[in-house]
Amino acid sequence: MSPEQQRPVTLVVNGVGHRVTIPVRRLLSDAIRHDLGLTGTHVGCEHGVCGSCTVLLDGRPVRSCLLLAVSVDGAEITTVEGLAGADGTLHPVQQAFTECHALQCGFCTPGFLLTIAAGLEDNPAPTEDEATELISGNLCRCTGYQNIRRAVLRAAELRRSGAAG
């Protein structure tokens, strides 16, 4: 058996380019966590069901466990570490999560935050139904979804008022 194929890639995460040489079968989720040390991206089911590994790829939410890192060479990736401002100011979605008690154990939270942040860019004023639809691809097993849905609506308010962003 020949040695496992490696390939150099540039992963642009939160605006910073990282040049790494990785096995071609490395999942993006694992590359972000293991090769870049950014452990805010959480890995749950590893087959695209739970949504906790959600990151933004060129601004759109995707499952990082269903992407090969070598396949997104050069693309812009945003992880949860890229949400808050450089001075530590929380992103409106993060602020809303704290205000609405929208997390308990926090495992699913990074995936929700990125899904919602991108969703509000698309639809800045979601209805309750649209908020439910927005988070329908992410699983939470502690606080349930009511507070998370409240946080979606609160985050939309915060974005509009500019109070936290």
Place this chain on the structure above:
Amino acid sequence: MKPAAFTYHAPETLAEALQVLAEAGEDGKVLAGGQSLLPILNMRLAAPGHLVDINRIPGLAAVDSAADAVTVGATARHADVERDDAASRVQPLLRQGLRLVAHAAIRNRGTTCGSLAHADPAGEMTAVLALTGGTVRLVSAAGERELSAADFFVGPLESCLGPGELLCSATFPAFPSGTGTAFVEVARRKGDYALCGVAAAVGLDKDGLVTSVRTAYISVDPTPLVLDLTDAVGGTSAATADWAAAGALARSQVSPEPDIHATASYRAHLVGVLTARALVEAAAAAGGSAADAPSVVR
């Protein structure tokens, strides 16, 4: 939950991709969006020796809307097709079906052509291709061929895509004017595989009389099943048509298999109920006022 090792190819041109696929033969697999392939690799249900990533090939991501058909390229994401207003005007079933495909995050990466190549009997786009009379274009280093849905889908997760072939594009023809469409389904949870799904097309004449009723089903047969239900309601006014009778006719023509998600009789029941619902919606979209029809179980 990690893929087994493979050799990765990142061709920059279609010719290069076809050459690599030809050399890899049975051991080669195309990677487009990967939203069905990666779970399979992660769970080691498959371990192809060669993965051919077609995402870098220019020109494959196009969504082309002509007056009579929409052609979707191999790397066009579900989300791009879903958001394409021109495509939705030409063939509304595209957006109607795509909204039911998994979750937004999956649609952002998954491709419509990949979903067809995967040939999952629960895949919404297989029914859209079948009902619209669409075709897929398969290319290889040796040439190309164009196949209808009936010829392309062979069984569950099985198409006639051969070694070395790439599903390069899919074409979804428009319906004649006066046709309304709808896609409805029932799943245990939002975004799950449907227990049963129905794509419907209802044609009305200028007086609002039903001229044609056709449906296609997912999660019912090993391949997308197309039925003609015109006999049940043809010639009657869309506003008063007995859509439940069309549902009953559909139900009498299916024989779904049971699995851990649903019994055969429940699936058959869903065929009847969802057919009627889909036809009401489709007739309304065609310009009839069928939403007031009294005979439909809502």
